Amino acid sequence: MTALAIVLMVVGVFFLAVSAFGLIRFPDFYTRAHVVAKSESLGVAAVILGVIVYHRGDEHTLKLVLLVAFALVANPTAIHALARAHRLQRVPVEPDAHETGARGVGAWVETIDPDMDIEPTDPAEVAELAELAESEPEGLERLAEWADRDPSDGPDDGEVPQ
Amino acid sequence: MEAFFIAMAFAVGLLLLIGLHRVWDGPTVFDRLVAVALVTANSLVILVLVSSALGRVDTVVDIAIAYALLAFVLPLALGKYYEIHPGEGPPEDERP
Numbered sequence: 001m002t003a004l005a006i007v008l009m010v011v012g013v014f015f016l017a018v019s020a021f022g023l024i025r026f027p028d029f030y031t032r033a034h035v036v037a038k039s040e041s042l043g044v045a046a047v048i049l050g051v052i053v054y055h056r057g058d059e060h061t062l063k064l065v066l067l068v069a070f071a072l073v074a075n076p077t078a079i080h081a082l083a084r085a086h087r088l089q090r091v092p093v094e095p096d097a098h099e100t101g102a103r104g105v106g107a108w109v110e111t112i113d114p115d116m117d118i119e120p121t122d123p124a125e126v127a128e129l130a131e132l133a134e135s136e137p138e139g140l141e142r143l144a145e146w147a148d149r150d151p152s153d154g155p156d157d158g159e160v161p162q
Numbered sequence: 163m164e165a166f167f168i169a170m171a172f173a174v175g176l177l178l179l180i181g182l183h184r185v186w187d188g189p190t191v192f193d194r195l196v197a198v199a200l201v202t203a204n205s206l207v208i209l210v211l212v213s214s215a216l217g218r219v220d221t222v223v224d225i226a227i228a229y230a231l232l233a234f235v236l237p238l239a240l241g242k243y244y245e246i247h248p249g250e251g252p253p254e255d256e257r258p
Contacts, residue, residue: 006166009211013173016204020177023184023200029192032184036200047170047207051214054163060219064210067227071206074234078199081241086192088245 005054012046015039029086037079044071167215171208178204195237202233 022035045068052064181204184197206226213222 002163009166009170012207013170013177016174016177016207019200020180020204023197024180029190029196032193033196036196040200040203044203044207047174048210051210054214055219060223063223063227067206067210067223067230070227070230070234071203074230075199075203078234078237078241079196081238082192082195082199085241085244 001053001056005050008050008053009047012043012048012050015043015046019043030083033079033083033086037076037083041072041075044068044075164215167211171211171215174204174207174211178208195240199233199237202229202236206230206233 016039019035019039022039023032026032026035048064048068048071052061052068055061055064178201181197181200185194185201188194206229209222209226209229213219213226216222
């Protein structure tokens with residue numbers, strides 16, 4: 001049982017390390033929130049489960065199980081609250097240059113796999129969209145109005161004004 | 163086995179310092195807040211490991227539970243604040 005406890009704790013510390021290095025290496029807020037919400041929760045749960053297995057069901061097991069359950073629920077919830085608030089600040093999903101030298105998530109994906117096969121945009125579809133924009137100029141104006149609206153009017157409900 | 167617990171606690175402490183670098187470096191308020199969430203989770207793990215190493219699981223785990231509850235409140239409260247006041251978020255020059 002002690003061997004199982006050691007394996008669980010080492011695996012947990014590995015996931016905590018993945019989370020910490022991801023927080024340093026990832027290029028923008030959304031990727032950092034992703035790595036802290038998922039990998040960190042699993043690492044905390046695995047290490048505390050290792051401690052539970054090591055103590056083999058003595059009187060402290062219930063407290064530690066409660067701690068695991070709370071960590072698994074609370075950490076993703078807190079990060080989700082932060083990510084939602086960040087989204088409502090209307091910060092673009094792909095920011096420009098950063099101190100890591102990467103340009104947003106798209107450029108970062110290109111740096112790890114330059115041969116990635118990305119589908120080019122269909123030219124017929126582009127022409128159709130351009131035709132649609134020409135035939136309905138007021139629709140474009142409404143979209144621009146929506147994009148320039150005052151952020152203090154309330155949260156972004158995703159609706160374009162009519 | 164106590165030495166193993168202490169070694170694991172030291173490893174998690176090093177990862178906590180890496181998280182503190184992101185708290186210091188930013189660049190936005192939200193990056194700092196996410197890094198603070200990582201630092202609190204890591205210190206929770208350190209508390210549990212040290213409690214086993216010292217053989218004082220009963221008292222130190224109570225402290226860990228209270229710490230987890232308190233650390234949960236900070237990101238929720240600040241996230242809710244920035245949702246209600248979207249214009250008062252990070253200052254313009256801090257945006258990525």
